[in-house]
Each structure stands twice: as C-alpha cells, then as structure tokens.
Amino acid sequence: MSLTGYSIGVASIRTRSEPRTGPLMAQVSEMARSLSMAMCVGYPEKEGDRIFNAAAVFDDTGRLIHHYRKTHLFGAYELAVFTPGGAGELACSRLNSSSKPGSLAFGLMICMDCEYPEPARLLALQGAEIIILPTALGAGPVQHLTPRCVVPTRALENHIFIAYANFCGPAAGPDDSAFVGQSAVIGPDGMDLCRAPGPESIHRHASVDSACVRCADVESAAFAADVARNPYLTARRPELYAAISDAAACAAAGRA
C-alpha cells in the first residue's frame, strides 16, 4: 500500500482509493517511463463499490503489465475495507526490458499471502521465476519468523526468487503501528542475496542508509545445481494432494 500508506484507517483507505487508471497511478506510470525502470506499487484499488488491496507492475515504458488483488486478507481491518481477489489473480506475467534481451516470468503476492504455502506454489507451477512481495508486517513477538523463515522457505520450496519489500519503522497513520523492515531478495536456494536492516538500524541512523537499497542479480542458471539436488517442483506428487483444494476438507479443519 505504498501509494497511500497502510495503517491509515478505513475511512482514509476509502477516500484515497482509486481505479487502476487513476491519477496517482498515472504518476507512477510516468515515473517508470521517465526513469526507464520497471516499478511495482501497492495501492487501494477502487472498482465500483469495492476496494481491493492491490499491486501493479509498470514496465520501463510506463505500461501497466501486471495487476494483482490480494487473495488472503489479514485481520479485521482488512476484512472491513477490502474485497479479496478471486480466481485468476495468482497468475504470471513476463517482464521485457527495453534495454536488456530476454524476459522474466514473475508473479505478485501481497503480505499475508506469503504465510500460506499455496499462492507461491501456484505461481511457481505456472513458471514464475520471481515473486514480487510487497508487505506491511507489523512488530510483534514472532516478527522475525515471516522475513527470516517463511519467505526464505517459499523461495526454497519453489526454487524461485522472491523480492520481499517490507514497510519499515513507524506507520504514517492514526495508530501506533510499527513495521519490521528486513526487506530482502532471496535466491532459489533460500539464501539472502541482499537484506535491508530492521527498524532499529533505521532509527539509529535517522535515515535509510545505502545498505537498505541494493540490487540483486536474478539469474536462475546459477542455482541449477540446487534445483537438480532437490527438484521440488518436478518431484512433486500431485496425485496425493487433492484435499488441498477440497472445500470440505478446509471446512473440516476448523478445529476447536
């Protein structure tokens, strides 16, 4: 929700929401074009009476090439304001750069989506090479688990890059939320290619130092040996997994 802020309250989310062709989105498109750089932005998307927790990718010509509506909402706040994305959201697109040959298959998830194993698996099964994952993970007793364990596990189990961009520091909004940072690019072997610090470092230096903003090379061929050793995608046993998409099995799991 980088376009508007996340913890700004239901009323502000509604006020600031706009369609994917809205004026703020047009400015992001223009920014991508003028910088010749693909950009991903999270925002509250308005469509009729509904608002989605959405993210969009513009290519380096400013064209909107991928759009995603969060499929797994988190908590009472999100359920009060957002409609979840439905069938077809967890799909891949290809990013072509105007200055580099080749293309990159990518998909999007947002925040809580990554804590379920299914969304990343669905994207990997469609051939995604990288998942872009904007998130606003709040501070709490297990705040290290998602950036340090869950997200690397998603990368490893799917042999996929993940670009994890997490809000860091105090929220720009009416509540006292704080977010834990630790944005990272993780390789298909589950190891960090780069990682930004958490809010402690940010506060200490009173600014975001250069260590927080790094580039990582995304080159799948470098991980061929890892993929061969543990062929998580090709050695799957889909014939055993039917219950994962069985609604009755899901309902039965409502354990007291």
Add this chain to the structure above:
Amino acid sequence: MSLTGYSIGVASIRTRSEPRTGPLMAQVSEMARSLSMAMCVGYPEKEGDRIFNAAAVFDDTGRLIHHYRKTHLFGAYELAVFTPGGAGELACSRLNSSSKPGSLAFGLMICMDCEYPEPARLLALQGAEIIILPTALGAGPVQHLTPRCVVPTRALENHIFIAYANFCGPAAGPDDSAFVGQSAVIGPDGMDLCRAPGPESIHRHASVDSACVRCADVESAAFAADVARNPYLTARRPELYAAISDAAACAAAGRA
C-alpha cells in the same frame, strides 16, 4: 532410519530391511511396553520385493498404532533402494495414553517430506495436532534452512506442533556423511519449545548432554490467540488451489 542407520549403502539397507512385524520391530514394541512410553522408530520396511523408507509408532502398551511410508524420496540413493509411499500414507492416528486422559491426533512425515508444503498441509487438514518428523539431514551450505526455517514454517502455517528428530554427527556407515542435529519441538506459533544443539556441541562435549533430550508440553489451547489472529487453516481459499493437485501443472513446471 534409527533402527538400522541411514547411510549404510543399498546392500546393507536391503539386508537389514524387515517387515513391520519383524524381530527388531518386535523388540521396539517390547521396549515401548516395558517403559510404558509411546515410541516412534524409523526403519527400512520390507514387503515382498519392495523396501520402503518407513516409520512406525507404538503406543505405551507396545501396540503398533501408526505406520508411514515416506512419500517424497530424496536423491539417487533413496530412489535406488526405496519405493515411495502412495495414497493413504499421509493420514492421522490418535494416540491414547494408558496413564493420561484424552488423545492426541498425530501424523508422520519423514525427512524430505517436510521440504514440500503439501504433506504437512494434508495432515493438518485431517486434524493432526502434532507431526512427528524423523529425519537425517546432511551437512551442507544451507544446512540451517531446514531445521531453522522450513520446519518452523510448517508448524506456523498449519498451526501444528512438530517434533523434529534429526540425526546428529557422523554417520554410522561406509560414507563420510555428517548430520546436523538441531532436533526440536516447535509450537503452532512457529517458535521453538525446545531445541537440541548441532554436531559442533555434540563433538565438543564428546557426549550427548542433557540439553539434547528434553520434553515439551504439547497443549494446543495455549496457542488459541495465535490461531485466532492468523487463522491459516480456516481462512484458506481451497477454491483457488486446484492446480496444486493437477498432474499436468506439475509436469509443466519442469522448467529448463
């Protein structure tokens, strides 16, 4: 494979394999009965011409109450000797103690199974409260990832206890394998309830000290707040997940 050793070579595995009613298994059953303690043991199970990487649970009266054949084999060694378990393996049983009221729903996985998200999910959807996970994870550059990231992620995403028992130290066999230990019991919030050290500590003390052998209370009610905050099982969207059990999608994922 605690009954025979793991890295003992194909020929030794074949020689030492026995049916689930074999003489070594009978001794384990008697040990459980005489100690009044449920026990889980991994072993190479012989059935006709086939050998399975299997594990069995005996209750505190010595009765075999659960049996599992590993569904996701690892590497050339395992594929050369073992037949993978098929449909019906990833099922739950209930453990009744002769000295305590109530029962505990549990399932088994073995080693590499945990690196796929599907087996643990299937057990959780059947109501497992704890997964018992014997494993022999070898040393390597990313050896911390499975015990420290993947296994806690399985516990967290399924709100389930995991009892992770990993081989520690040099192998008892013809190769120079070494195993990384870090056995743990992990709670449904993804946090360690107890954790044994890795082989460095074992070697330094020249024995397994008491820190390696601990008990953990398994009481789901203590984690009700975590489950309510992130209802990973009940808030799933199974209607979106059909491709996970689609064999064609699996085949298509064989990315070059």
